Amino acid sequence: MKKKKHSSNKWPSFPLWELATLGKKSSVAKMLSKQLLGLSRITHRDLSSDSYILNQKQLQEEKFFTGDRVYGEGTILVSLDRMHRGIGLLMTEAVVASGICGIKIKSVKILPEYLLHYLLWIRKYLPKHKRWTISDLKDLMIPVPPIQIQQHILTVLSKINEINEKRKKAIMLIDNYVTALYFSQFNVVKNSESFREGQLKEFVEEIELGSSFRNNEILCNIPILKGEPDLSQFEVWEENCEIDETSIKNIPLARFGDILLNIKRDRDSKENLVIIHTWSYPIAFSDEWIRIKPLANISSEYLAAFLRLEYPRISLMYRTHRLRDLSKKLSELQIYIPTQINQRLFTSMVRKVNNISKMHHQSLLASDRLNSVLNERFFQ
Structure with missing residues (x-):
């Protein structure tokens, strides 16, 4: 200090x-x-x-x-x-x-x-x-x-915290809505004859493990997904230079539509465990994450919802299997896939509520900056 x-x-x-x-x-x-x-x-x-x-x-x-x-x-x-x-x-x-x-x-x-x-x-x-x-x-x-000044400081900081808690609750409600939407779709699928049943590997192009990055390692113009990421910061990432393809040749990259699955979190964690890549630029990802690329006719949103609900099983796989065997075990997960029409409907609804969630994340980032500035002013 x-x-x-x-x-x-x-x-x-x-x-x-x-x-x-x-x-x-x-x-x-x-x-x-x-x-x-x-x-x-x-x-x-x-x-x-x-x-x-x-x-x-x-x-x-x-x-x-x-x-x-x-x-x-x-x-x-x-x-x-x-x-x-x-x-x-x-x-x-x-x-x-x-x-x-x-x-x-x-x-x-x-x-x-x-x-x-x-x-x-x-x-x-x-x-x-x-x-x-x-x-x-x-x-x-x-x-x-003086006590009056302390009370004023507490009033300001508690108001910011109160607003942030409401935003976090809204994000949680959106996540719960997506889960409920998946369950309703899943029940329709299971009670219908017009669905496909199979293992995950039948519906994805690739499953890739991430790479180990040093704590201070920075790639030119490529953000790295590692540790406990603040996804709201990814929303405001600015590209400052063209990507040098040779410098990232051997680095695992996720692109638009890919799914990123965390494999090292606590199974009861409330943090982001499954992320859909929605940015205009590629991102690198550490060995805490696995990239899953769905087939062109498979909804990333539907597959991500499936993986979120299967996370307790996936977490158990990580703890009981060697890392090199994890991709194989993941690929064998049983999944039901709805019709193309139902997938498109599910995707459309999820994207709409996710856009609202993104706005809340961006507001949280702005509030965190304001909170940091005020803390420095009050306490420094």
């Missing part, structure tokens, strides 16, 4: 230990007891996915673990784990997994939510995979404006 201890020039700064109590002290946490059965249990994964912790899965007696602590409402939780690094604010009393630091505000100078947003902002300056320690947190210098 480089930014002169991240203190602001506008407001007086205080080390966190002056403003709050950290760790496993009795004033922050209490030990588990039988009377606490039924409380939610917060894990590192829960903390990474939600900054405002409400109700998680209910804790049963057999789920007690050594090192678990109970934290009260209003406690800020910071993961000391290298992988998840989540930060959240408890909105209710909960059991918290070992390795998560509790921070309880003890000063009237600072609001818990203000500290939450400051920690969320400052976290991006922490090198990837470097974990925080309690000592790091205690010595962190926190700029503390």
